[in-house]
Amino acid sequence: MKNISSINPTPTIGIFDSGLGGLTILKQLQKDFSNNKFLYCGDTAHLPYGTKSQDSIEKFSSNIVNFLISKGADIIVVACHSASSVAIDYLNENFSIPIIEVITPSINSAIHKTITNQICVIGTHTTINSKTYSKKIQSINSDIIVHEINCPLFVPIVEEGLENHDISYMAAKLYLESINSIGIDTLILGCTHYPILINTINRAIDKNIFIIDTGISVSQDLKNIIGVNSQSNTFIPKHEYYVSDMPYRFHELASKFLDQQVDDVRCVDFK
Numbered sequence: 001m002k003n004i005s006s007i008n009p010t011p012t013i014g015i016f017d018s019g020l021g022g023l024t025i026l027k028q029l030q031k032d033f034s035n036n037k038f039l040y041c042g043d044t045a046h047l048p049y050g051t052k053s054q055d056s057i058e059k060f061s062s063n064i065v066n067f068l069i070s071k072g073a074d075i076i077v078v079a080c081h082s083a084s085s086v087a088i089d090y091l092n093e094n095f096s097i098p099i100i101e102v103i104t105p106s107i108n109s110a111i112h113k114t115i116t117n118q119i120c121v122i123g124t125h126t127t128i129n130s131k132t133y134s135k136k137i138q139s140i141n142s143d144i145i146v147h148e149i150n151c152p153l154f155v156p157i158v159e160e161g162l163e164n165h166d167i168s169y170m171a172a173k174l175y176l177e178s179i180n181s182i183g184i185d186t187l188i189l190g191c192t193h194y195p196i197l198i199n200t201i202n203r204a205i206d207k208n209i210f211i212i213d214t215g216i217s218v219s220q221d222l223k224n225i226i227g228v229n230s231q232s233n234t235f236i237p238k239h240e241y242y243v244s245d246m247p248y249r250f251h252e253l254a255s256k257f258l259d260q261q262v263d264d265v266r267c268v269d270f271k
Helices: 023-032 054-070 081-086 088-094 103-113 125-130 132-140 154-159 166-181 194-204 214-226 247-258
Strands: 013-017 038-042 075-078 099-101 118-123 145-150 186-190 210-212 240-243 265-267
Touching: 013 023, 013 054, 023 038, 023 214, 023 247, 038 054, 054 075, 054 081, 054 088, 075 214, 081 088, 081 103, 081 125, 081 132, 088 099, 099 103, 099 214, 103 132, 103 186, 103 210, 103 214, 118 125, 118 132, 118 166, 125 132, 125 145, 132 145, 145 166, 154 166, 154 194, 166 194, 186 194, 194 210, 240 247, 247 265
Parallel strands: 013 038, 013 075, 038 240, 075 099, 118 145, 118 186, 186 210, 240 265
Antiparallel strands: none
């Protein structure tokens, strides 16, 4: 993929997810690309993508990419594992601007990290059912055993702001306790909502299991495509936030997850 920074030293970066989860990626990217403007779309009207069909996810994703391009995006990050697993080929076939997903960067980091050659992936029904992770990992290294676990309660727990509630720990134990005794040493959080549960997940799994930070992995991929503008910028870019439903709640939770005040969240129809 061509380095586009030679054309525009500070390209506008579009990023989308089905809801709040993509903010965990956005937070890392805003830190690493402080001179770039970001456009964030949370498709909260169709949350969660993890229970939707491939056709529906392709349609939702295509509408959002069109919207982001209309707002000036030069490159797009699909900060949704469900969309990355079933819609990325469709998007790349139908749009000419660079579009990157979150699955491949996480896989590369996990393969580099594992010593026991046993990796666990947790995700939504769509992501896990697609077998995207296991197929890609084993196409790179067939010796690696991949365990995949569907964790359907994690997304609604995060969207309801219950990540520190007892219910989140009960769900984490229910889903993850079994991986502590089968030799897994690396865990991929196959949904951008899941890092918000990182403290709870750490409580439920063995302390020797390493959790892949998807935000850092995606950031490295983005650096390879657009480079990094290291020049100091006295002009602070004004980021834009869009949702398809319930902007008042997004405003509240986005400010918490990004550790900064998010004042202007607009509710739009991405069609």
